[in-house]
Amino acid sequence: MASSSRTGPAAVSAPVTIRDVAQAAGVHVSTVSRALDPRRRSLISAEVLAQVEAAARKLGYRPNRAASALRTGRTHTIGVLLPDITNAVFPPILEGIEASAASRHYFMLMAHAADNGTARAIVERMLAQRVDGLVMATATRDDPLIDFVTAAGIPAVLVNRADDSGRLGAVVSDDRLAMKLAVDHLAQLGHVRIAHLAGPQNLPTGVGRRQGFEQALRDRGIKPSPIIECTAYSRDAGRLAMQQLLARPKRPQAVVCCNDLVALGAYDAMLAAGLQVPHDLSITGHNDMPLVDLVSPPLTTVRLPHRELGWRAAEMLFESIAGEAGSASTVVLRPELVVRASTAAPRVLAGH
Incomplete structure (x- = not known):
C-alpha cells in the first residue's frame, strides 16, 4: 500500500x-x-x-519586545505628538528626537494631533500601547491634555512650546530674543513703523513672540505699531492678516512675522496689491524653514536650532524615564538672525 x-x-x-x-x-x-x-x-x-x-x-x-516589556515594565517605545505634520519646522525636531531615541535602542511612535480632542484620543491609545514616555509639541495655553498626562503619571516633556504653569519640563527657543533680533535689525535699517503679524494667542509661542515684539519696540523707543493676529501658523492666515494690515490708512515700513509660512502669505498679499518686497515694505520671518532662501526675495528670518530642540527634549524625557530628573524645568535655546534680501532701508514716500 x-x-x-x-x-x-x-x-x-x-x-x-x-x-x-x-x-x-x-x-x-x-x-x-x-x-x-x-x-x-x-x-x-x-x-x-x-x-x-x-x-x-x-x-x-x-x-521579543513583548516578553521584555512583561519582565521589565518597559516597552522601549516613546510617543511623539505633533500639531502639524505638513509644517517643515517639525522634521528636524523629529530627527533630533529619533537620534536620541536610537542611541538608547528606543522606538518612536509619531502622531499628528491637530486639536485637543484628537490629542487626548491619541495619548490614550499610546498609553494603551504602554509607551514609556511622551514628547509633545502640541501644547496650548491652559492645555487640558497636560492635566490628563500628569494625572496619568507618565513621563512627558514639551518641545517648541512650554506650558505656562510649568507642570512639565520643556525645551524651547527664546521667542522674546527672536523678536528683539528682528526688531533691532529693522530699526538699524531705519524703520520706525514696524508692524507684527502675530501667532494665535491661544498658543504659548503666539503670546511669547507678541510680547517679545512689544518689548523690543519699547526698548528701542519706537511707538506702538499695528499688531494683527493670525488664525493659524499658515500661509493662508498670513495672507489674510497682511491684507488687513495693508487696508489700514497708514502702511507700515516693515512687518515682523510670527513664522515663515505667515511671511510667505504676506508675500502673496503684497504681490496681489502690486507691492514689492523690500522696495515697498520689508518683511522678516521666524524659523528659517527649508527653501525660504530660495523664494523671491530670499527671506530674512530668525533661525532656530530645531534639531537640538528635539534632541534635548528626548534627552530630558529619558532622564525622567530613568528617574534621574528633578523638578520640571524649561531649557531655552538661543536663536540667530539670518539676513537676506527681504529687508532693506525704508523708502521715503509722500503720504506714507
Whole structure:
C-alpha cells in the first residue's frame, strides 16, 4: 500500500530564542541576556560580546519586545505628538528626537494631533500601547491634555512650546530674543513703523513672540505699531492678516512675522496689491524653514536650532524615564538672525 504524504503550507520555523543564541555562542543564557541589553552589555568582555552578536546575526535572532516589556515594565517605545505634520519646522525636531531615541535602542511612535480632542484620543491609545514616555509639541495655553498626562503619571516633556504653569519640563527657543533680533535689525535699517503679524494667542509661542515684539519696540523707543493676529501658523492666515494690515490708512515700513509660512502669505498679499518686497515694505520671518532662501526675495528670518530642540527634549524625557530628573524645568535655546534680501532701508514716500 502506497504511503500517503500530507500536503499544505510549509511549516513555519519556531522563532530563535536567546537559548538558541547561547548554545550557538557556547555561553550561558544569562550572558546572552546581558550582551543584548544596551544597559548591561558593558558587563561583558569585548570578545564574548562579539561572539554573541555573531551568533545572533547568523541565527537571525530578533528580541521579543513583548516578553521584555512583561519582565521589565518597559516597552522601549516613546510617543511623539505633533500639531502639524505638513509644517517643515517639525522634521528636524523629529530627527533630533529619533537620534536620541536610537542611541538608547528606543522606538518612536509619531502622531499628528491637530486639536485637543484628537490629542487626548491619541495619548490614550499610546498609553494603551504602554509607551514609556511622551514628547509633545502640541501644547496650548491652559492645555487640558497636560492635566490628563500628569494625572496619568507618565513621563512627558514639551518641545517648541512650554506650558505656562510649568507642570512639565520643556525645551524651547527664546521667542522674546527672536523678536528683539528682528526688531533691532529693522530699526538699524531705519524703520520706525514696524508692524507684527502675530501667532494665535491661544498658543504659548503666539503670546511669547507678541510680547517679545512689544518689548523690543519699547526698548528701542519706537511707538506702538499695528499688531494683527493670525488664525493659524499658515500661509493662508498670513495672507489674510497682511491684507488687513495693508487696508489700514497708514502702511507700515516693515512687518515682523510670527513664522515663515505667515511671511510667505504676506508675500502673496503684497504681490496681489502690486507691492514689492523690500522696495515697498520689508518683511522678516521666524524659523528659517527649508527653501525660504530660495523664494523671491530670499527671506530674512530668525533661525532656530530645531534639531537640538528635539534632541534635548528626548534627552530630558529619558532622564525622567530613568528617574534621574528633578523638578520640571524649561531649557531655552538661543536663536540667530539670518539676513537676506527681504529687508532693506525704508523708502521715503509722500503720504506714507
